[in-house]
Amino acid sequence: MKKILFTVSLLLGCLFTSMAQGDSYKIEGRLANTVNGKLLLIADTENGMIDIGEATVTNGIFEFTGRMPEMTVVYLTPVKKTPVLATIMLENAHYTITLGTNEMIVESDSEAQKIWKEFDDLNKCLLRTQQQMDAQARQNISLQPKLQQEFSKIENKVLADELALIKKYSDSYVSAYVVAGKMLGMDDTKLTARYEALGEKAKASFYGKRVATKLAEMQKVAVGAIAPNFSAPLADGGVLALHETKGKVKIVDFWASWCQPCRQENVNLLKLYKRYRPRGLEIISVSLDDNKQAWLTAIGQDGSDWKNVSDLKQPSAIATEYLVTTIPRTFILDEENRIVAKNLRGKELEKFIVEMLKKKKE
Template sequence: MRKIIVMLAVATVFASCQEDKGYFISGSVPDMENGKMVYVSEIDENTNRPKRIDSTTLEDGEFELDLEDPETPNLSFLEFEGLQGNVIYIAENEKINFKVYKDSLRTSEVNGGKENRLLYDYLGHLKNVNEEVTKGRSEMQSAFQEQDSTKLATLQETETEIIDNDKVYKKKIVKENPDSFVSIMVISDMLRMKSYPANEIKEMFDGLSEEVKNTAIGKQIAQNLEKENKVAVGSKAPNFTAPTPDGDELSLKEAMGKVTVIDFWAAWCKPCRVENPNLVRTYNKYKDDGLSVIGVSLDRPGQKDRWIQAIEEDGLPWHQVSNLKFWQDPVAQLYRIQAIPAAFVLDEKGTIVARDLRGDDLDNKIGELLNKG
């Protein structure tokens, strides 16, 4: 009898182990040959790039894999031998099922786990926003060609409303899901798209759970936010030193005025060249009242002549510096520059009081700071 009881106990434990699969994936890929490999990848914490962690094969168009339970959720991908692209999902200690469409991996269905439900709600929202904005801009182009100013204005208002609603939706996800991995993905998108000021994004980030903040993406965001906040409105502008066209060294501190504009531009940048006459007018208007401008050029290595020629052609009378390192310019990287033209407005103490203003908006802000409004 004792032997039978022991055997029953062992059987019960074995059955329990079989049922508690934790992180378990399965799925179907109709019309795909037997024996094709299915690869599982996840974002590597050290490289921040996908790394394959396991694999299985297709049998009768289906696959399944019992994986090691992740300590924290992680962005993961399914890849299939012979197919381009992948299926995105979040690894969590749940049973996750996939219905994969080999001719359109992006439309594959993922079911299982609260993280994946929220992820695919979010991805669906992004898809709808992109479709609406793309359609609206196509209609704007037609309205512009037809010179229909009323329709163009209406379409612009509609796009603004779509973008505003998108911001509200993203902020709601983060606020309502502080312990969700999806929230850190949303914040990452906000930071990349610069859709919110860095201080607001930091406030949202600080409201997340420690577990989420300690993920690989969370740690990267924390580092990026620290860098962004150094050049956010209200922060003291970081000092820098760079070569002038004459080969001398000039620092921001040396170029400061009562109001200072740091203007990031380049000879090859058409929007910058279009904006230059506006900044020239503003400079000539306020230079005697204490306005100083320092141009930081992102021109390419070996193209110093083009940089100097552009300064002469556009009649730029202010300080100019450049390391001639294109997007790798250390000053541009210090100020987190991802697009040009870009401008930072500093007060007399070197505090950043405004950024990314152009034309009349920049002129009015400088006039306000110099009490000339």
């Protein structure tokens, strides 16, 4: 009987030891000796951001412990919650945080954290390149166009490498987090490719579900869809309804008086309008301004004598419906208000307009 009890006790002891090692997490901070204060751990969950821990930093030393039912993205922040000091793929594992030159370094035996590091290294490389090129452009403005072209190539290479990692770790929660984190700045084609690269497990995560929801919204303004109708006040009085506006080809252009690239593009649009309006081109500019005088002044300065509308709201309800997050942004519509192209500018836009008008003539 004693032998049986001893064996059961031994087994229970091994079980509890295993649980203590594998069913809890520990985050140890080793910062500079002079660092003091309080830090928070904030979890990004399906129900929003939730504080899951607070630690006091004494002479650079702090510690968080607890248990996670599943891998969760958490952010280490000061008590004021800004800025984010470190991103942690938190699961029941051991983490060590040290102070690097310009950042906090997270090291762990967590598989998810190792995967995140591969993605994060790509982002940091791109950010460093951008900062270097921005510095060069400030020193010599004439280099700006060339630097922008170079950066665009580098950015595309990084995005391609990132997509390769998404495919490599297709079932990882981390991949779903990366795709969701960048979806606002992506068009439907690129986002669809990334979503389709995810495995079923990653798609089932709440990050995967966020992406699926966004893609469903994007289909409403995708090439081939009928452009959402809207009505908005015109700059010279009255109200414009998109679907009632006649034109063999229509350009819906989102811009703002304070957006310099938009103002530069207005020069190209003016040339197009004068040249192709007699053949059936119509332009509807939708301003994101909330200051009426600034909007009207910019229209006058740029000579934008086509149809200009704005709801003068921040955010613009029209821009929200069209999922516009950056400007300038254009949608090209046919006579039936079907979206036939997006985000064309300059010579590329003119070539497309000419081809469409030629088809209408035929």
